[in-house]
Amino acid sequence: MNAKLKRIGLSTFLIGSLSIFAATTVQAADIKVMSDSPLEPALTKVVDLYRQHTHNQVSLVFDPSPVVKKRIEDGETADVVIVQPDFAEDLTKSGKVSAGDRPIIAHVGVGLGNRKDGPAHDISTVEKFRNTLLGADLLVFNSVKSGQAFANVLERLGIAETLKPKIVRTAPNGIFEPVLKGKGDDMVAGTIPLIATTPGIKLLGPLPGDLQSTLTYTAVLMANTSQRDTAEGFIQFLASPEAKKTFAANGAK
Structure with missing residues (x-):
């Protein structure tokens, strides 16, 4: 192979590699999840499992449900909120989270x-x-x-x-x-x-x-999330048999 062909081959390889990297970067996403504190030991394990499956990154913030509700009402943003159903209802009425399905993810x-x-x-x-x-x-x-x-x-x-x-x-x-x-x-x-x-x-x-x-916990989608598809996929994962098994193994059935 002459030098010109070698240069063409190397250029093709680099372009292909960058394309793969770019595609991977586009596919991966970062979401923020605010959750009630008692779920921390179990939810941390479930999120580890989610990261392994999707390579998406999840930032977890834990506080008691009343504090999570107040932080959101005061303007803090997230993509997914996990709280007790009555707090989810209040946040829905105020327009902070989306109306619709609220899967029960753990007790x-x-x-x-x-x-x-x-x-x-x-x-x-x-x-x-x-x-x-x-x-x-x-x-x-x-x-x-x-x-x-x-x-x-x-x-x-x-x-x-x-x-x-x-x-x-x-x-x-x-x-x-x-x-x-x-x-x-x-x-x-x-x-x-x-x-x-x-x-x-x-x-x-x-x-x-x-x-x-x-205590019962439900996951809801923030109304202003910029990662709607990823956030909805995360909520679906929380309700999956694999996630429920991990929840149960860590004290949240």
């Missing part, structure tokens, strides 16, 4: 935990659970939906007034600090995935029997 239960160096209490029955709570030195839970569900449990068990001096209510992201700083038999009630994955905290178990309640 998260409520559990009880204590410090890793604390006693391994058995809370597998309602009576054992009740006795464990009565023996607590401190009982911490949040001031939003899962915390209110737990407060209702204490009322049902007839021990709300007895435990009142030991109860600390906090913001959703503040429930673990009082327990981690404590010295006694201190306990935290909250969503199971967060209890199970917080360093220094161990999960004693889910609330037993019909005392259990779950």
